[in-house]
Amino acid sequence: MILVTGGAGYVGSHLVMALLERGKDVIVFDSLELGHIEIIERLKKYGNLKFVQGNLMNLDDIRGVFLVNKNIEAVVHFAAYSQVAESVKNPQKYYYNNVYGTLNLLNAMMEFGVNKIVFSSTAATYGEPEYTPIDENHPQKPINPYGNSKLMVEKIMDDYDKAYGLKSVRLRYFNVAGADSEARIGEWHNPETHLIPNVLKATADKKFKMFGTDYNTKDGTCVRDYINVEDLAKAHILALDYLNNGGDTNYINLGTNDGNTVKEVFTACEEIKGVEIPLEVCPRRGGDPASLVADNKKAREVLGWIPQHDLDDCIKSAYEWEKVLGQIMH
Ligand SMILES: NC(=O)c1ccc[n+]([C@@H]2O[C@H](COP(=O)([O-])OP(=O)(O)OC[C@H]3O[C@@H](n4cnc5c(N)ncnc54)[C@H](O)[C@@H]3O)[C@@H](O)[C@H]2O)c1
Numbered sequence: 493m494i495l496v497t498g499g500a501g502y503v504g505s506h507l508v509m510a511l512l513e514r515g516k517d518v519i520v521f522d523s524l525e526l527g528h529i530e531i532i533e534r535l536k537k538y539g540n541l542k543f544v545q546g547n548l549m550n551l552d553d554i555r556g557v558f559l560v561n562k563n564i565e566a567v568v569h570f571a572a573y574s575q576v577a578e579s580v581k582n583p584q585k586y587y588y589n590n591v592y593g594t595l596n597l598l599n600a601m602m603e604f605g606v607n608k609i610v611f612s613s614t615a616a617t618y619g620e621p622e623y624t625p626i627d628e629n630h631p632q633k634p635i636n637p638y639g640n641s642k643l644m645v646e647k648i649m650d651d652y653d654k655a656y657g658l659k660s661v662r663l664r665y666f667n668v669a670g671a672d673s674e675a676r677i678g679e680w681h682n683p684e685t686h687l688i689p690n691v692l693k694a695t696a697d698k699k700f701k702m703f704g705t706d707y708n709t710k711d712g713t714c715v716r717d718y719i720n721v722e723d724l725a726k727a728h729i730l731a732l733d734y735l736n737n738g739g740d741t742n743y744i745n746l747g748t749n750d751g752n753t754v755k756e757v758f759t760a761c762e763e764i765k766g767v768e769i770p771l772e773v774c775p776r777r778g779g780d781p782a783s784l785v786a787d788n789k790k791a792r793e794v795l796g797w798i799p800q801h802d803l804d805d806c807i808k809s810a811y812e813w814e815k816v817l818g819q820i821m822h
Pocket residue numbers: 497498499500501502503504521522523524525526527528546547548549569570571572573574589593612613614615664665666667668669680681
């Protein structure tokens with residue numbers, strides 16, 4: 493049985509779907525502060541899924557999960573706050589939840605003898621890119637509390653390996669995008685900060701804001717590496733296999749090795765939606781590097797992972813999910 497923290501959220505729910513489709517038993521632990529019970533109800537149709545509502549900030553909540561379920565083989569840890577701007581305004585919230593919450597989880601794992609964890613880390617741990625594509629040896633110098641909180645957890649996991657034998661795979665995601673290809677689940681953030689859903693949701697009253705068109709890139713807009721959420725879920729399954737096969741603690745980028753500009757994403761969204769999307773061009777925002785692209789050689793070599801979906805797949809699946817989400821919300 494696999495324990496998935498944050499499994500009612502965007503990325504976690506796609507891993508849960510992939511695990512259930514492979515016949516795995518899954519427990520989701522989620523506070524539902526940012527996740528959705530409707531997503532859990534949808535997932536329950538596809539296999540043996542237990543749901544526990546609880547908060548990692550309460551040690552007893554997470555201890556209770558291990559106490560009742562003695563057959564947890566490994567943990568995949570998504571539960572965290574992840575909005576960069578909010579983390580700058582309220583670092584305390586981020587350090588408590590992302591670091592202290594993780595310490596409680598690790599504490600419970602150690603107590604109950606579970607020593608394998610796959611952790612959602614982020615490209616934000618690298619900070620301003622010194623070169624691109626970014627490989628795993630790139631210096632980790634986060635430029636905001638969110639990135640710091642994730643890097644702290646990475647370091648804690650290293651120390652726990654040395655002292656207690658905790659085996660972790662830290663997956664450093666670039667920009668996650670898209671939805672389940674059958675539109676059964678998808679991205680549901682409030683507020684939404686990610687590019688593709690925000691372009692798709694734009695209306696005449698709430699135009700899509702394009703921040704910065706004077707970067708040193710091919711069309712002046714920022715370049716990001718959009719990694720499909722189903723491909724990402726697959727990488728987590730491979731990381732679990734890696735740990736089950738005796739793999740040592742590791743850290744791996746998840747991206748496509750390729751980037752797209754904001755303008756390219758915007759144009760592709762217009763083509764897929766078949767309409768003109770209302771646009772407002774704005775000055776640069778602070779803290780947006782011109783280009784963030786992953787070198788994914790290590791994921792290919794260590795996990796045998798090959799992303800299957802391209803940007804159009806991400807946009808098409810996100811668009812189909814937006815329609816379903818519209819129905820759920822009405
Ligand atoms: N989405 C991305 O592009 C991206 C990129 C890099 C890294 N990440 C990381 O991936 C993970 C998942 O991201 P997401 O976009 O799915 O986020 P999300 O907000 O959709 O999901 C996070 C889930 O964790 C739950 N949660 C948060 N704090 C909790 C706590 N203390 N106890 C119990 N549950 C708690 C929330 O209710 C939510 O369901 C995060 O750790 C994030 O930092 C995401």
